[in-house]
Amino acid sequence: RSGAALTAQTPSTMRAANLPTVCRRYLNQDVRITRTGKPILTVSGGRSSLGGYTATVFGATGFLGRYIVNRLARSGCTVIIPYREEMAKRHLKVAGDLGRVVFLEMDLRNTQSIEESVRHSDIVYNLIGRDYPTKNFDLEDVHVHGTERIVEAVAKYDIDRFVHVSSHSASLDSPSEFYRTKARGEQVAREIYPETTIVRPAPMFGFEDRLLNRLAGATNIFTSNWMQEYLYPTHAIDVGMALEKMLHDDTTAAETFELYGPTGYTMAEINELVGAEIIKNRRHINVPKRLLKPIGAALNKYIWWPTISADEVEREFIDQAIDPKAKTYKDLGIEPVDLKSVLYDYLKGYRSPSYYDLPPMTEREKREEKKYLHVID
Numbered sequence: 256r257s258g259a260a261l262t263a264q265t266p267s268t269m270r271a272a273n274l275p276t277v278c279r280r281y282l283n284q285d286v287r288i289t290r291t292g293k294p295i296l297t298v299s300g301g302r303s304s305l306g307g308y309t310a311t312v313f314g315a316t317g318f319l320g321r322y323i324v325n326r327l328a329r330s331g332c333t334v335i336i337p338y339r340e341e342m343a344k345r346h347l348k349v350a351g352d353l354g355r356v357v358f359l360e361m362d363l364r365n366t367q368s369i370e371e372s373v374r375h376s377d378i379v380y381n382l383i384g385r386d387y388p389t390k391n392f393d394l395e396d397v398h399v400h401g402t403e404r405i406v407e408a409v410a411k412y413d414i415d416r417f418v419h420v421s422s423h424s425a426s427l428d429s430p431s432e433f434y435r436t437k438a439r440g441e442q443v444a445r446e447i448y449p450e451t452t453i454v455r456p457a458p459m460f461g462f463e464d465r466l467l468n469r470l471a472g473a474t475n476i477f478t479s480n481w482m483q484e485y486l487y488p489t490h491a492i493d494v495g496m497a498l499e500k501m502l503h504d505d506t507t508a509a510e511t512f513e514l515y516g517p518t519g520y521t522m523a524e525i526n527e528l529v530g531a532e533i534i535k536n537r538r539h540i541n542v543p544k545r546l547l548k549p550i551g552a553a554l555n556k557y558i559w560w561p562t563i564s565a566d567e568v569e570r571e572f573i574d575q576a577i578d579p580k581a582k583t584y585k586d587l588g589i590e591p592v593d594l595k596s597v598l599y600d601y602l603k604g605y606r607s608p609s610y611y612d613l614p615p616m617t618e619r620e621k622r623e624e625k626k627y628l629h630v631i632d
């Protein structure tokens with residue numbers, strides 16, 4: 256039965272005609288209009304909601320990916336996830352109802368696979384990025400040429416919205432290749448698709464991050480700049496929330512957002528906070544840049560798991576830059592979370608087992624005088 260036929264009837268006439276008493280008013284449905292005038296039907300209904308939008312999320316298998324896929328899929332949007340490794344994508348399947356999360360195999364050099372991933376979508380998110388060069392892809396391949404192929408596909412199929420995740424401190428004349436290629440990527444995206452929304456997240460923290468986990472999980476921490484780089488870390492959940500808001504707010508098209516936390520810290524301060532939370536002493540070894548850079552370059556070249564790269568050493572000497580012209584969380588109505596307020600949640604797994612959260616249960620425990628940190632009353 257078409258929607259028009261149903262709305263033409265009132266509930267009483269439908270009952271009289273023995274028709275099912277379905278009325279638009281009772282369906283709690285809403286129609287949204289996209290930037291190019293396409294009507295999107297949304298119906299809220301828990302896990303079986305209809306979000307109406309189809310979104311492609313490139314780079315969904317990484318750290319940030321799950322925080323946007325989860326939001327889109329649980330609100331009932333169809334989420335297309337281009338992936339390259341079977342095992343890396345499995346956790347995303349359960350983010351939405353049956354059929355909401357669709358996987359497509361993709362290769363960043365295969366234009367056809369990219370076009371197949373975007374052509375049915377209303378919005379495309381590009382989260383693809385790499386901190387270090389790999390055997391098959393250098394930073395330019397990933398951040399510039401990869402972005403170019405994705406944006407060309409977005410422009411070719413006239414997709415409504417394109418959200419490109421770049422990085423804080425992206426600058427064409429940065430000494431770091433990562434920041435330079437990220438800035439080139441932004442430029443390429445805007446040249447081909449001027450309505451691109453650019454998102455520059457600060458270093459992110461969360462369960463799977465490379466900030467707190469790296470500091471808490473190491474026995475020896477090697478750095479070159481005495482941990483003096485200054486950052487405004489941001490919560491991955493806040494960035495996910497911002498990316499979702501961009502879908503529903505078309506005024507964010509063609510804008511640049513810098514998403515950073517409310518407080519600035521040096522890496523040494525973060526390290527101190529981490530140490531106090533996990534109650535463990537880790538050794539900090541400062542190696543001069545002229546030694547650590549070639550070591551990083553060699554390690555990155557010959558071993559195949561992420562360690563340290565020459566460019567990461569270079570980035571230690573660059574403080575996070577804030578662009579005063581860019582929009583922020585405030586423009587999206589989001590109050591960013593401070594690192595200190597959630598440290599315990601993310602780090603409790605690293606805490607030494609010789610400390611206890613509960614008050615002594617037995618006489619023996621009392622006698623042993625263990626150190627109790629959190630007494631839950």
Ligand code: NDP
Nearest residue numbers: 314315316317318319363382383384392422456457458459
């Ligand atoms: P991750 O490194 O966790 O994930 C990167 C994603 O990009 C993965 O899905 C990865 O796929 C994909 N990818 C990388 N290289 C390629 C390639 N050659 N071909 C296809 N896919 C590729 O990044 P995050 O989730 O932490 O970050 C998301 C974005 O935010 C990135 O662009 C990153 O540069 C940027 N950013 C992140 C910050 C942070 O603190 N985490 C700070 C500032 C910016 P696969 O799983 O198959 O490897």
